[in-house]
Amino acid sequence: xxxxxxxxxxxDEALRDGLQNEQRLFSVAEKRELVAAIAEAGVRRxxxxxxxxxxxxxxxxxxxxxxxxxxxxxxxxxxxxxxxRAGLDxxxxxxxxHLSISVSASETHSRKNANKSVDEALADIxxxxxxxxxxxxAVRAGVQSALGxxxxxAIDPRQVLRIARLFRDAGAREINIADTAGLADPQLVHxxxxxxxxxxxxxxxxxxxxxxTRGLGLAxxxxxxxxxxxxxxxxxxxxxxxxxxxxxxxxxxxxxAVFALGRMGVATGVDWMKLRPVALRLAELLxxxxxxxxxxxxxxxxxxxx
Amino acid sequence: xxxxxxxxxxxDEALRDGLQNEQRLFSVAEKRELVAAIAEAGVRRxxxxxxxxxxxxxxxxxxxxxxxxxxxxxxxxxxxxxxxRAGLDxxxxxxxxHLSISVSASETHSRKNANKSVDEALADIxxxxxxxxxxxxAVRAGVQSALGxxxxxAIDPRQVLRIARLFRDAGAREINIADTAGLADPQLVHxxxxxxxxxxxxxxxxxxxxxxTRGLGLAxxxxxxxxxxxxxxxxxxxxxxxxxxxxxxxxxxxxxAVFALGRMGVATGVDWMKLRPVALRLAELLxxxxxxxxxxxxxxxxxxxx
Numbered sequence: 001x002x003x004x005x006x007x008x009x010x011x012d013e014a015l016r017d018g019l020q021n022e023q024r025l026f027s028v029a030e031k032r033e034l035v036a037a038i039a040e041a042g043v044r045r046x047x048x049x050x051x052x053x054x055x056x057x058x059x060x061x062x063x064x065x066x067x068x069x070x071x072x073x074x075x076x077x078x079x080x081x082x083x084x085r086a087g088l089d090x091x092x093x094x095x096x097x098h099l100s101i102s103v104s105a106s107e108t109h110s111r112k113n114a115n116k117s118v119d120e121a122l123a124d125i126x127x128x129x130x131x132x133x134x135x136x137x138a139v140r141a142g143v144q145s146a147l148g149x150x151x152x153x154a155i156d157p158r159q160v161l162r163i164a165r166l167f168r169d170a171g172a173r174e175i176n177i178a179d180t181a182g183l184a185d186p187q188l189v190h191x192x193x194x195x196x197x198x199x200x201x202x203x204x205x206x207x208x209x210x211x212x213t214r215g216l217g218l219a220x221x222x223x224x225x226x227x228x229x230x231x232x233x234x235x236x237x238x239x240x241x242x243x244x245x246x247x248x249x250x251x252x253x254x255x256x257a258v259f260a261l262g263r264m265g266v267a268t269g270v271d272w273m274k275l276r277p278v279a280l281r282l283a284e285l286l287x288x289x290x291x292x293x294x295x296x297x298x299x300x301x302x303x304x305x306x
Numbered sequence: 307x308x309x310x311x312x313x314x315x316x317x318d319e320a321l322r323d324g325l326q327n328e329q330r331l332f333s334v335a336e337k338r339e340l341v342a343a344i345a346e347a348g349v350r351r352x353x354x355x356x357x358x359x360x361x362x363x364x365x366x367x368x369x370x371x372x373x374x375x376x377x378x379x380x381x382x383x384x385x386x387x388x389x390x391r392a393g394l395d396x397x398x399x400x401x402x403x404h405l406s407i408s409v410s411a412s413e414t415h416s417r418k419n420a421n422k423s424v425d426e427a428l429a430d431i432x433x434x435x436x437x438x439x440x441x442x443x444a445v446r447a448g449v450q451s452a453l454g455x456x457x458x459x460a461i462d463p464r465q466v467l468r469i470a471r472l473f474r475d476a477g478a479r480e481i482n483i484a485d486t487a488g489l490a491d492p493q494l495v496h497x498x499x500x501x502x503x504x505x506x507x508x509x510x511x512x513x514x515x516x517x518x519t520r521g522l523g524l525a526x527x528x529x530x531x532x533x534x535x536x537x538x539x540x541x542x543x544x545x546x547x548x549x550x551x552x553x554x555x556x557x558x559x560x561x562x563a564v565f566a567l568g569r570m571g572v573a574t575g576v577d578w579m580k581l582r583p584v585a586l587r588l589a590e591l592l593x594x595x596x597x598x599x600x601x602x603x604x605x606x607x608x609x610x611x612x
Contacts, residue, residue, distance in 0.1 A: 002492060002496050002529060004493070187307065187308055216566055218521055218522055256521050263491035263493070263494070265493060293520050293521045297520065
């Protein structure tokens with residue numbers, strides 16, 4: 001038997017990481033309907049948007065408005081992404097109770113994405129984390145491009161560890177390791193997670209954000225599980241990445257991850273069958289087939305439904 | 307660190323399992339060119355066809371002719387699939403030195419595929435294995451639908467073990483566990499492989515045949531590696547399965563598997579970059595994009611080539 005956790009938490013990011021690069025703008029009503037369906041399937045944390053400049057991410061421009069219409073639901077956390085103090089101000093005004101705040105471990109990615117060096121981004125982000133915590137907001141601090149960078153290639157795990165320590169010292173109790181471009185392999189996932197876990201101690205929960213660029217998304221999830229990770233990001237339909245490059249680079253599909261976890265005896269509280277219509281609805285709205293698999297497969301006699 | 311073998315053998319099956327359901331018939335010259343390119347990339351075992359009825363698999367009808375034109379190459383094994391005595395006779399006439407001989411672990415699959423019960427198929431296959439071995443042919447004996455059946459669902463691992471023991475007793479020294487429909491999960495792969503390995507002993511090599519139907523192909527490979535498997539089937543481009551069903555059900559792509567193995571420090575002797583043009587050539591001949599990933603991805607700055 002492979003040694004795996006008994007249960008994990010799934011954070012769905014279809015509405016944020018999934019949609020942020022899509023040209024077709026989704027209305028608040030459409031987003032609300034999708035969030036409700038994802039919640040109905042049993043997902044307990046949903047990242048529904050980000051508070052970044054509408055100039056760079058027009059799809060995210062209605063995130064404030066969306067928060068105003070999301071119904072409270074016991075046991076369900078709505079989260080959003082923030083990359084600087086200005087974003088935190090908007091999140092506070094919108095009444096957000098859980099935030100993802102992140103920097104990139106790659107100098108080049110940081111400069112291209114945030115127009116700052118890694119240290120400049122940290123100088124802005126660390127007080128932002130502290131302020132959010134002081135306001136009573138739950139914060140998850142993320143390291144983008146932690147397992148490889150599309151510009152630079154390999155990322156030194158010591159850089160990831162250095163950032164993670166600063167996050168912990170700023171008070172973050174969940175640290176997200178993001179394979180932003182989908183470049184990780186299972187051995188690397190296992191090594192980086194183990195290194196961070198051993199160094200940061202049991203007070204810090206490590207979560208993984210995986211993309212399926214090279215078909216290794218679920219293999220990387222398996223390695224993360226074996227290293228003790230109990231929180232995974234995913235996106236319904238395997239949405240995400242740029243639709244204009246030939247190889248799909250989406251997030252791991254929530255329905256595929258949940259199905260696989262269930263098969264391996266790892267509880268998620270999510271009914272993957274209820275995510276299928278959500279994935280098919282997203283595919284319909286976007287006008288193309290999505291990369292996730294289980295939305296397109298019949299349950300069949302092999303007990304896929306179980 | 308995940309504990310993985312130092313090296314593995316890759317058997318490419320693009321020409322057999324990959325092409326067998328394709329409508330476009332490939333000429334001997336085209337197949338020969340593809341085999342040569344796969345060999346040039348460093349693959350040491352290539353399953354190039356099968357000796358089955360041309361009525362059921364017209365694509366395989368020129369397998370005899372193909373064997374006559376394949377150049378001998380040191381360290382390279384050309385293999386073929388045989389499902390009964392008639393096939394063995396054709397293979398012997400063609401001078402084949404390595405055969406895959408298999409039965410299904412699923413009663414329903416066996417009846418649909420071979421028009422025989424599992425025990426009827428075994429009664430035919432076991433003497434065929436013995437005769438092939440007596441003729442000096444290397445034999446790998448395979449259990450189809452060993453990890454799930456598209457008709458029946460779950461397959462009892464005791465049924466797989468029963469067949470594997472009969473294969474071993476007939477003299478087979480490599481036993482192939484095939485996830486014919488791509489229904490396995492990593493925990494099941496690990497459990498079945500471990501059960502068989504513990505029972506059959508070290509004289510028998512276990513190999514795995516994996517499909518990527520649910521996006522778990524490489525995760526299942528990872529579980530197999532952790533259970534000590536050192537021989538994996540794959541197909542360039544991720545070819546295989548029926549092109550007329552919406553979810554791709556191809557084999558794990560050889561270039562993706564080789565890339566991932568290299569990244570994890572598992573040697574294959576194969577240069578995945580040399581498989582990219584083969585995958586693109588297959589895509590061109592078939593007139594569609596194939597499901598494998600690495601053929602469509604630039605090496606980029608992340609050292610994907612390394």
